[in-house]
Amino acid sequence: MKQQLDQSSEMTMDIFGKISGHEQVVFCNDPSTGLQAIIAIHNTTLGPALGGTRMYPYANLDEALDDVLRLSEGMTYKCAAADIDFGGAKGVIIGDPKTDKSPALFRAYGQFVDSLNGRFFTGTDMGTTMEDFVQASKETPFINGIPVEFGGGGDSSVPTAQGVIYSLKATAEYLYGDETLSGKTYAIQGLGKVGFKVAEQLLEMGAHLVVTDINQDAIAAIQAKALAIQGNVAIVESEEIYGVDADIFIPCAMGGILNDETIEKLKVRAVVGSANNQLKSDLHAKLLHEKGILYAPDYIVNAGGLIQVADELYGANKARVLMKTKAIYQSILDIYKQSELDAITTLEAANRKCQQRLEEQRGRNNFYSRQKSPKWTFK
Numbered sequence: 621m622k623q624q625l626d627q628s629s630e631m632t633m634d635i636f637g638k639i640s641g642h643e644q645v646v647f648c649n650d651p652s653t654g655l656q657a658i659i660a661i662h663n664t665t666l667g668p669a670l671g672g673t674r675m676y677p678y679a680n681l682d683e684a685l686d687d688v689l690r691l692s693e694g695m696t697y698k699c700a701a702a703d704i705d706f707g708g709a710k711g712v713i714i715g716d717p718k719t720d721k722s723p724a725l726f727r728a729y730g731q732f733v734d735s736l737n738g739r740f741f742t743g744t745d746m747g748t749t750m751e752d753f754v755q756a757s758k759e760t761p762f763i764n765g766i767p768v769e770f771g772g773g774g775d776s777s778v779p780t781a782q783g784v785i786y787s788l789k790a791t792a793e794y795l796y797g798d799e800t801l802s803g804k805t806y807a808i809q810g811l812g813k814v815g816f817k818v819a820e821q822l823l824e825m826g827a828h829l830v831v832t833d834i835n836q837d838a839i840a841a842i843q844a845k846a847l848a849i850q851g852n853v854a855i856v857e858s859e860e861i862y863g864v865d866a867d868i869f870i871p872c873a874m875g876g877i878l879n880d881e882t883i884e885k886l887k888v889r890a891v892v893g894s895a896n897n898q899l900k901s902d903l904h905a906k907l908l909h910e911k912g913i914l915y916a917p918d919y920i921v922n923a924g925g926l927i928q929v930a931d932e933l934y935g936a937n938k939a940r941v942l943m944k945t946k947a948i949y950q951s952i953l954d955i956y957k958q959s960e961l962d963a964i965t966t967l968e969a970a971n972r973k974c975q976q977r978l979e980e981q982r983g984r985n986n987f988y989s990r991q992k993s994p995k996w997t998f999k
């Protein structure tokens with residue numbers, strides 16, 4: 621017995637060391653549905669914590685815990701940057717999304733979310749769908765990102781793409797003293813939900829595009845669009861996109877694509893895209909800076925979707941989402957100017973801006989509890 625107690629005490633010390641930067645970590649276990657999940661609330665200085673829930677067959681508990689801690693911290697910065705009154709959190713469900721899902725599992729997860737009484741709002745992420753969260757929403761009101769028919773805001777890639785366009789305009793304004801996007805050449809990686817919408821809008825504005833996608837249907841669709849409006853689009857193989865002679869590179873596919881190898885190849889003046897975690901490491905922001913390539917921090921550029929998800933909690937208003945997404949233009953411009961003024965990377969300038977917002981609010985709010993805000997209205 622004694623030995624057991626010692627062991628558990630050591631483990632507790634270990635866990636507290638690991639989560640020292642977080643407010644709260646909740647382990648959820650429901651044997652009847654097979655649910656094993658972790659919810660990590662990183663910081664609620666700005667308001668209730670917001671973050672999607674992903675489902676993934678993690679190899680072990682450590683891997684799941686590391687993932688949820690890292691992702692929830694990132695959400696604090698994303699929310700601070702998007703100027704929304706939410707903190708950062710994330711949920712992970714341990715399991716294979718192809719074989720381990722059931723409506724009952726998501727209802728059980730909804731009950732755990734509900735037990736946090738409004739400190740945590742969640743919705744879809746990698747491995748989970750809107751339908752999964754329709755199930756969870758039967759147990760709790762603290763769910764977002766569900767279909768319009770269920771009171772959600774619908775497809776978040778629309779405001780995300782709009783945020784990319786505003787970021788491109790801010791970049792053009794900073795580089796060329798004119799925010800017009802027509803007449804320039806853009807290299808686009810990925811023509812999925814976001815990339816295709818960005819490509820379409822650029823074509824309609826009269827831009828020249830060089831694009832790549834591993835999905836031939838997406839390539840055929842953009843070619844058809846170009847044909848219909850006599851637009852200008854060239855197709856390249858996946859790996860060729862980095863060396864394209866263009867004004868701006870727009871990554872809209874996967875993360876980690878700004879690394880030693882690819883930065884060496886880049887011939888563009890700026891990188892502005894929606895893909896999450898574009899930099900392989902923070903050092904690559906420095907490498908781009910030294911090469912004179914302007915980098916628009918991804919978590920600022922792609923905040924449109926998050927702005928929409930957060931707005932759902934006030935009743936989902938498309939005009940308000942668009943208005944808030946427009947603010948990305950000024951954020952990006954401010955970050956470029958600050959980076960130049962302080963001779964720091966644009967990533968450092970963005971991170972500082974977020975830290976400043978958190979500092980200003982700290983003291984007014986140590987951590988969010990729903991009782992503190994009786995005026996908060998839930999849909």
Ligand code: NAD
Pocket residue numbers: 776777778780809810811812813814815832833834835838858872873874875894895896922923925926
């Ligand atoms: P998506 O899955 O709809 O599109 C991704 C596209 O990239 C697909 O067409 C895919 O075929 C293509 N692709 C994959 N690997 C490729 C490769 N090696 N070379 C070229 N193309 C490749 O995803 P999405 O919703 O458009 O999101 C794009 C990126 O933006 C992702 O990194 C996502 O995390 C990020 N993001 C999306 C949103 C949103 O609202 N959808 C919000 C924030 C961030």
